[in-house]
Structure formats: structure tokens, C-alpha cells
Amino acid sequence: MTVFLVIIILALLAVTGWQMSKIFDLSRGPGADSSPIANDKDNRQQAQITLAFMVFLYLGMAYSFWHWSKLYLPEAASEHGNEIDTLMFISIGIIMTVQVITQALLHWFVYKYQGRKGKKALFFADNDKLEFIWTIIPVITLAGLIIYGLFTWSDIMNISEEDDPIIIEVYAKQFSWEARYAGGDNTLGEANVRFIEGINTVGVNENDPYASDDKITSELHLPVGQKVLFKFRSQDVLHSAYFPHFRAQMNVVPGMVTQFAFTPDITTEEMRNSDYMVDKVSTINDIRKENSEALMAKGEAPLDSYEFDYFLLCNKICGEAHYNMQMKIVVETEEEYNAWLSEQETFAETMEK
Template identity: 60%
Template sequence: MTSLLVIIVLVLLAVALWQLTKIFDLTQVGSNSDTSEVATDDDNNVQGYIMFAFLAFLYIFTIYGLFKWGPLVLHTPASEHGLDVDNLMNITWVLIFIVQAITQALLHYFAFKYKGKKDQKALYFADNNKLEAVWSVIPAVVLAGLILYGLYAWTNIMFVDEDEDTIVIELYAQQFNWKARYSGTDNVLGKANVRLIEGVNSLGVDMSDPYSQDDIVVTELHIPKGKKIHFKMRSQDVLHSAYFPHFRAQMNCVPGMVTEFAFTPILTTAEYRELPYMIEKVAHINDLRAKKSVELVAKGETALDPYTFDYLLLCNKICGASHYNMQMKVIVDTPEDYKKWVSEQALLVNQVKEAKASAAPAVDGAVKQDSTKVGDSTAVVKIAMK
């Protein structure tokens, strides 16, 4: 810390000295005829060519980046609305690239064409209504189109009809894990409150609520293909964000309120694993892991396990020290496999009853043991009195 302070002080001193020299130079204006800092035509020519060189670098780096890192972007969406999100994103990117390519070329070209020349004066005019109308109307129309398309897509994505046949699932966020609560056969979540959190009831579900009697709480999310899932989200502590990258879905989880999002999965986990790009990606990752494992084994450490693709629910808000590891596995099943999986899960109400039943004998035993100790101590007192 001391070294950092010393460095900061030295930097500030250097800046102060530099400013003092500039002030001194300003006081000498008119006292000498030194024109060494005035740009010449040769200087302006060099700067103009440097502008073109930078433009070339900008384009080359952009093209290189597209080929180098383009394959890293998410490919096939796994939700019904994902196609709309990708279309909107692709249209936006295409427009940005076209506008960027044209404006950057014009910017650097004009910087070269109208570079400074000795005895040349720039043309000045106060305004040009036609020019201002063109560069105002065109961006306004393009942006209005994007915004309207975005609002249309957003409305379609976010709208959930109350009478629509959906599966209601609660996502519960807390530092640094996720839990999911299924609404059971009645498809209605029981009431919950953080004040009711106790033991296995880690979500604070009100067990006296009739709608809570068939709720199921799990740490691995299973959802069926082709069925709309209506997520209701809560947070126990800080602001989190439920992010399903492959489903193109994200919604903040805010303490003290319930947020909602719905989507329909269109590809099971098994189907997504068989997509050509995913097969190639998994193979590439496992090649890297195999090379790393050789190094680890040589050091006497454990080799890395092979990678297998799974959908993930991530937290997309920096919520604390272990934010990077806040995730939950998501399995998209066929409808038949999903029904089978649900039927195998224990009801929360039964888990709570079992926990209370197992805790009761321990409490009774503890009381009896304490009373024995009291009896022993009483006997000792009586002996001492005798």
C-alpha cells in the first residue's frame, strides 16, 4: 500500500511539473519566433496517412475477430421465442456493422482529404437544412423500426395468458445457489415468507397453506419439451438475475418481490447434445481438457473429467464472492420422462414432517439426559450436607 501511495505521489508531482512548464510557455507567447510546434504540410500528410493506416487496422481487426471469436457465440436457441430474439439481434448487428463501416470510412477519408495546408482556409457555412434533415430523419426511422420490432417481440415473449396451460415453477435465488419449487398437481404455488425458513423448509413455504401440500423443492431443474413453463422468481438476500443463455431468457430476482418469465423449450437436452456445432464444441473442449490432464497427472494431481453439455441456469448479476459459481443444472426431458421424474420426487410437506419426526426423539433424549445430570448433582449436594 505504501508503494502505491509513493507511485501516486510521484505521478502527481510529474503532472504538476508538466503543467508548470506549459504555464511558463504560455507566458512567453510573443517573446520569440519559435514555430517548432506548428504543424507543417509534411506533418499533416503523415497524419493523414496514419488515419488511413488506422482505418485499415480497424477493418482487419474486425474481420479477424469475426472469424476468430465468431464461433463462440450461442448458436441454435432452445426455446420457442429464441428465434425472435436472435432475429432481432442479427438485424441490429448487421445495421451496426454497415453504418460503422460507412461512417468510419468517411470519417478517415475526410480527415485525409481536408487535412491542413498552408494558406488554405476552410469553407464555413452556418447551417444546411437539407443535410440536417437527412442525417436526422434516416437514423430516426431506422431506430424507430428497431424499437417497434423489439417492443413487438418483447410483448409476445412476456405475455402469458392466465387461461393458458402452463407449468408454474418458482426459482429461488440465494447466495450462491438456486432452488426450484414445483407447484404440484394443482399447479398453484403455496404461500411463502422468509420468516418461515427453518430446517429443510429453506424457501420459507407456508406449510399451513392448502396449496403448499403438493409443492416439490429440488436443486436440479427438470422441464418438459414443448410445454410453456411459467417461472416465478424470488430472491432471499441480494439482487440476482436468472439467466438461461440457451433459452434466450433472463429476468432479475429482486428481494421482496416476485418477478416472472415464461418460455417453451423446443429441444431436449439429448437433442441439443446431438447438434453438429455442439458435438464439435464438446470435442474441442475435451481436447483441451485432455492436454491439461496430462500436465496435471505429471504433477501428481487428478485429471479433469470429460465435459458433457448441459443446459444451465446462471446468475447474471454480480452478487458476491462466489457469483461465478452460482448455477443450476437444467434438464429438458420428453413429456413422458418429465412425468416419471416428477412422480419420483418427494413432497416438501413430507420432508418437513420427516425432519420434525427425526428431531423429536433427539430432543426427548437430550431432556432426559439433562434431568439425570440434575438428579446426580442433587444427590451430590445431599451427600455434602450430610
């Protein structure tokens, strides 16, 4: 009902505006120019408005960069992440340079070559030199960006056996993640949704000898400085494994295994102590403190203090609880990682229970 009333009000406002414009036309003097063709005064006004809009556009752009840059992610926490960031900043630099130049020329030409009585525009059908310039420059630029990106992509996707990466399976389902670590043999046992039953939540084949030493966890622990090969499976719908701080993302597709690898190079503790994260956490906790005071005034429980952690997120809208589909990631030293992993039950031990 509310939507219907809003539509009626908007329609009435539109009719009112149209009627007022007709009244305005009727109220103009007999000598007023009522021709629908723009005259010199109209052209001059529109040219001035165009210049004013250009100034507004650039001021808004500068303000947006200054005001929202604080929301950019901190430095990449993986070895290849710096390459991703470099490629992005190069792309932004090229786009902004072209945008600033072309927008300035567009608005200036509108002003400089505004229509005037008796003045005709120059027209020519084609210019091979100009067409060559605006074709070859984008071709060279895009080719350079694509070649640069392919080297980074190849490093992530093409895993050499000589790297001897740690193999971890990440299993997605509405609306949570589970991780499965290959045991001492560094080989994951066979898994399929057909084997899901009871506590066997990721569908590991109990009869596969490689599966007995696998370890299934609800947290993802990674040793700093070691390459990790992630293998992704989905139980139900299309998900997307998104590691924002590591600059990595991969679709998780039902019925197939996708994979990529990266090497984490900043521990959780090091990221927490970085200047960027200290300032961000302080700001968030200040906001939470203010909100907690309002909650306590209503007799409700205050908010917990925030502490930074890496998280694996789902970047596909996979259902009603998609927003909360996340898993904590801990990047730690090799000694801490080995100690944590040794405490986890093997698949065989879990099934025995």
C-alpha cells in the first residue's frame, strides 16, 4: 500500500511540474524566443554549465580518493599478492590518466566550440592517422597488462612438484567451510558427496588408505613462508573461495575440483601489529564502544571488543546466509603450525569414535 501511495505522489508531482512548465511558457512576453532551436544564449549557458560540471567532477573524484582510500585493504599477506596490487595500481594509473585527459578535452571543446550563429562545424569522414593512433595505443597497453598478469596467474595456477606444497582441501556447503589436511603422506584420500553420512561431513571414502591420516578442521591454519596448494569442492551450489588479504579467489563448483596455490608471508600476529591494522582496530573499537553504551542503556548486552583475524569468505551469493559464510584463517610460524596440526584428530580416529 505504501509503495502504491508513493507511486501516486510521484505521478502527481510529475503532472504538476509539467503543468507549471506550460504556465511558465504562457507567461513569457510576446517578444520572447519560443523556438525549440537553441540560440547563442542557450549554447553559451550550456557550455558554461559543462565547464562547471567538469570542476565538480574532478573535485568529487579527488575527494573520493582522499576520503575512501582508508578503506583499501592493507598490504598483501602473500608472495604473489604484491604482484596483484602492482597490476591493479598500474591499471588504475592508466585509467585515471586517460580519464582526466579525455574528460578535460571533452568539456573544454564543448565550451570552446559552442554553437554560434553563422558558424559551421568542420566535418570529415575519416582520418587514418587518428584511427591508427587510438587503435594501436590501447592494443599495446592491454597486451602489456595481459602479459604481466599471465606471469602472476601462471605462478598461482601451475604448481611444480618440486615446490612440495602443503595440500589442503577446502570444502564449501551452505553456509560454512571445512578444511581437510593431507596427513603425513601429503596425499588426500578420495572424497565424494555420496560418502557423506553422520560425522563424515565432507564425504571421505573410509576404504581409501590415503584417507586414514587426513585431518578435518573448522579453522584454517597456514605456516608462514610455505607454499600451500588448495583444492576446492562444493557440496551443493556454486560458491567462491575469497581470500581478500591474500589477493586470491577461486570458484568452488559442484561436481569438480578447482585449485590454486599461494605462499603466505605475513603472520596473523604481524598483521595485527602493523600500523594500518592498529589504527583500523582502534577506530572499530571506538565505534563499538559508542554502540555498546547505547545498547547497555536499553538493558542489552554490550558488543565484544574487535580483534583482527584473516578470514576465508564466500564471494558468490549462495543463499540467505551467504553473508555469514566465513572461516577463520591463522597464519603462524612453522613450529606453531606443526604443534596445532599434531593436536587435530585424524579421520580414522574420528570414525572410530
